[in-house]
Amino acid sequence: MTRRSLSRVTLAQPGAAGMKAAATGLLVVMAFLFVAARLAEPTYPAASWLKAFAEAAMVGGLADWFAVTALFRHPLGLPIPHTAIIPRNKDRIGEALATFLKENFLIAPVVARRMRNIDLAGAAGRFLQAPQGQETRIRRGASRLIGDLAESLDDERLGGLVKGAISSRLKAMEVSPLLGHALASAINEERHIPLLEAAIRFMARALDANEPLIRDIVHKRANWVLKLAGIDSRIADSVVDGLRKLTAEMGTDPDHPVRIKVEAALVQLANDLQTNADTRARVEAMKDELLANRSVGLWIDAMWQKGRSAIISAARNPDAAMAGKMGEVLKAMGQSLESDPQMRRSINQFARRAVAGMAASYGGSIVKLVSETVRGWDARTVTDRLESAVGRDLQYIRINGTLVGGSVGVLLHLIDRI
Known part of the structure; x- marks a missing residue:
């Protein structure tokens, strides 16, 4: 094992299961300390301080264990009231999450306000002007996606749709x-x-x-x-x-x-x-x-095939496309976007209105999708997903509760001695 791999193992942080074992182990240690301090107290009076710490730490650890466990399931499998809170209220949690998304992210004024300081046109201009070799991964990734999409679609069906749309539009x-x-x-x-x-x-x-x-x-x-x-x-x-x-x-x-x-x-x-x-x-x-006329149909079909081949060819070789006439056109567009404040302002305004319009039109559908998705999950799925997301931090609460409880126990023992 190399030094680098050793450092990675050393710096790796425990997951939720590891933190749960650590919190439970700390609680067991406090129990052993309490027993040992109680047995040693008659012989060693100073052990009363350790006993006070361990006793209060057990109380704090057990209280936090109960609180954390009650969020996801019934402690010890007992149907205690107001436990297994998340499984019992998963539908209400889904509705609350959907409402939170709608009120904070999917309302047109909120979206417009958040996008007011986003310069999409300027970013597009800088991207289009990027020198050869820069933004290569983004460009190649997008080009590969466009090429794969163009090749994967049914040529006969897609071509029929395109040609039908052209003919219908001309008619x-x-x-x-x-x-x-x-x-x-x-x-x-x-x-x-x-x-x-x-x-x-x-x-x-x-x-x-x-x-x-x-x-x-x-x-x-x-x-x-x-x-x-x-x-x-x-x-x-x-x-x-x-x-x-x-x-x-x-x-x-x-x-x-x-x-x-x-x-x-x-x-x-x-x-x-x-x-x-x-x-x-x-x-x-x-x-x-x-x-x-059949000849016109054949001409439209030939135009579609040439356009499709050109799209796939340019997507497969984005650097060549950017280096040719198309690249010059795109770079000129980028310069215009960066140097023309009025154009940049108009494009940003259009983008802001478009996104806000989408939020106004489809925000309700997104909220409904979130709510119905959570409602469709079974209680075990909701519990496992939430516990995997926040379980590690909740186990820290148990550890902190154990240590804080012990510290409070020592403080109370000091007050009692005074």
Whole structure:
């Protein structure tokens, strides 16, 4: 056995059973001292002091033994009134404990007052800014928990819940006003112009790519007289040149009449998407049809699988996640939380209100849970748990009662001699 293990054995404190044996042993020692002092008193008068000490110590020790034992059981198994207090009153103890928790911890004003001096936002900011290598155990533990949780959940069932929630949310959301507002904002800020010019360039490229098709259509639509005179080729040239000139002018002239009509049509569409009932109904019908499409379901499923894989991958390697772009974002958030008093105050206020709201909403349920749990325990369970929690200190009471009783006995013996 090493020196370290020896020191541990030496410094180990006895448990409840050891203290109980010590208190009982001290009481037995006092009884032997009392007998020995009484036998020696005729020969040695000074033994009367030891007799007085031992006698009073036995009385004090026995009184405290009775008091301590009466808390948990009947002394000597005798049904003495007002003993076995805890087993007989376990239901009332549970209700009192629940009431104590509610009145001192689970009332919204109490929770809010206790959280007033807790800077959750500042602590979160300092944690997010922790240099690489610090807070590693906490980060890895939390990441491992998130990864295990994500992997342990039924992928098919959880994925179905997520995809169902996304689909339900999209179905319940009216997208037409959102699209109209987005389009109107883009037009007001002239962010639609690059898209319009890109569409014009696309038309020009499409015209060049499909010129043979246009000429073939004109040739097939022309009658035999035009074909005989070769006019169909000139008509096709005029159509192609006219379309090419139109796209070129639209691309270079912001005030081109066709371009102005297109922009006016976009403005009207933005207004109709927000105010016209028929347009909104058509857009919603298109949205429902799109969501019912199997390809959209496969796309949502692919997005879920990618998100789940990303969560598990980041959780399995939290240091890499913190070192990448996500880490930079989190560190920036931490700096904002520490440097912005208004943001920190708002977050702390939100957290305080959230916890206080939870206490107000669920405090009664927690109190009921504590009360019903204690009520469901049998008397032996309650006795054993409480005795294991405070039994050691109660045995100290027996030892102190024995020693204090002996000291009082010596004092009374001194007074009697005076």
